[in-house]
Amino acid sequence: MSLFYPEAKERENRFKLALRMGLPVFALAVITTASVMLRYFNTIPNTFIIVAFSMLGIMVYYLFYLIYQGFNERITDPISHAFTREYFSTLMQKELKRKDYTFFLLSVVNLDDINHQYGFANGDKVLYSVANRIAAYLNEQKMYRVPIAHFKGGDFIIALEGTQEEYSSMMELLCVKFQHYSLEEIEIDILGSMTDTNHSRSIEKLVDWLYELQGENAKMLKTDGEEIDPDTVEHLVLEAVNARSFSYAYQAVFEEGKPLLFEQAFKLVTGEGKLVHQKRFMPVINRLGLLRRFDEIQTEAALAEVDSLEPGQMIAVDVSPSSLRNPLFLEHIMMLLSNNDKLRNRLVFVISESNFYHQTPQFNTRLQAFRRAGIYIALDRLGGIHASLRYLQDLDVDFVRYESTLGKSITQPRVRALVEGLQQTVKTLGYRSWIRMIEDEAAYDAAKAVGVDMIQGNYLSPIDTIKEK
Incomplete structure (x- = not known):
């Protein structure tokens, strides 16, 4: 198998550096040995000559080997000069076996904007400056030799010996x-989050938990006694997926005053019957690579409720776009729908993702396969994330749902004006519009006034089971 070119180039460069560093030592050793042998050649035994050259060869090889291997052991990031992720993880996993630690994640959340607006060189300066500012602050607190790692992008992790209460x-x-x-x-x-070894003794799980906290936009979240530690959550997720142990509820979405579809909501059910919210276990689903399997399970659960619906009503399921792009997921859904016409046109896949998937022609082709099979596609979070607006240009869908915060604030003049503009675009493209989080009569009247087709919220219907509606 051919070597990855940058890796091959790196090895070539390391060999040249090792050669330049080792060559003077090699030359000095050869000259010294040769001069001694020329002076005392007649009195030196042949065996000594053989041993001397053998030792010289071994010494030179070992010297080259040490120099070459030394280039492999980088412990600091060349941009920020903080520890690398690999070295930090190795170091802390050893430390966690014998000490309690608190970990603090500090993120430059606008690094992408900085790189785009000011250039990557200035972005690198920002990372270096932030790392040094962290170190300076810790020194002010009389804390020296504190491990600081540049984990990825604009993210730095600080390891502090002790418990979270000491450093909050x-x-x-x-x-x-x-x-x-x-x-x-x-x-x-800058945004920060914090945790300690009361959650886990695994550095990987601690880091995952920090990113979960960061994802909730919490600066200094504190834990409480009700929280489930990461090791337990991972076990519960595996158990729930294998046993399909999830609880499902539904909220009606109304069109012209009548329930048209029901959006599926779900929670994980533990062996003791306790419910775990999806915000807590979905990151574990992603980390364990179970997202496609989970989407299959919740789709099957939705289709099982079709008999509870009135004619023309549908169930909406939030499905990961990565699952929709997976041919195995398509194959599984086709098997569920085959030879069962009553399932056609009864299911809506709701999709959104923060990062834009650039292969939109292929993505759109896959979506059309689902639509031909009788599954509707709803593009979610229009007006909230940039990817949804870009997808609106390239993907053929059936429904478009607005960002939930627009529904919450639709009575405000500026928000209402924004929804009116989006509504005009959606109608021009021929899609049906959908808004959620309508909580009172004023919001309902505003949504109707701007012409939204489908309305969802506690004002019209709480989250419940289909059978009880």
Whole structure:
């Protein structure tokens, strides 16, 4: 198998550096040995000559080997000069076996914007500046030799010996100091989250939990006694997927005053019958590579409820776009729908993703396969994430649902004007519009006034079971 070119180039470069570093030592050893042998050649036994050259060869090989291998052991990131993720993980996994630690994730959340607007060189300067500012702050607190790692993108993780209670106020002050931080007129937006070894002794699980906290946009989240530790959640997820142990509820979506479809909501059910919210277990589903299997399970659960519906009503399921792009998922859904006409036109797949998938022609082709099989597609979070607006240009769908915050605030003049503009676009493209989080009569009247087709919210119907509606 041919070597990855950058890797081959790196090896070539390492060999050249090792050669340049080892060659003077090799030359000195050869000259010294030759001069001694020329002076005392007649009195030196042949066996000594053989041993001397053998030892010289072994010494030179070992020297080259040490120099070459030394280039492999990088422990700091060349941009920020903080520890690399690999070295930090190895170091902390050893430390966690004998000490308690608190971990703090500090993220430059606008790094992509900085790179785009000011260039990658300035983005690198920001990372270096942030790492040094963290170190300077810790030094001010009389804390030295603290492990700081550049994990990815704009993310830094700090390891502090001790429990979270010892550092909460100090880390909160660090976030405050970063609130109005800028570098050469470049504004830097910082977000932080925190956890400790009470959650887990695995560095991988601790880091995953930090990113979950960060994903909830919490600066200094504190844990409570009701929380389930990461090891337990992973076990519960595996158990629930194998046993299909999920609880499903539904909220009606109304069109012209009548329930048209029911959006499926779900929670994980533990062996003791306790419910775990999806925000807590979905990151574990993703990490364990079970997303496609989970989407298959919830789709099957939705189709099992079709008999509970009135003619013309549908069930909406939030499905990952990555599952829809997976041919195995398509094959599984086709098997469910085969030879069962009553399932056609009864299911809606609701999709959204933060990062735009650039192979939109292939993605659209896959979506059309689902539509031909009798499954409707709803594009979610229009007006909330950039990817949905771009998908609106390239994907053929049936419904478009607005960002939930627009539904919450639709009575505000500026928000209402925004929805009216989006509504005009959606209608021009020939799609049916859908809005959620309508909580009172004023919001309902505003949504009707701008011409939204389908309305969802507690004002019209709470989340419940289909059979009880």
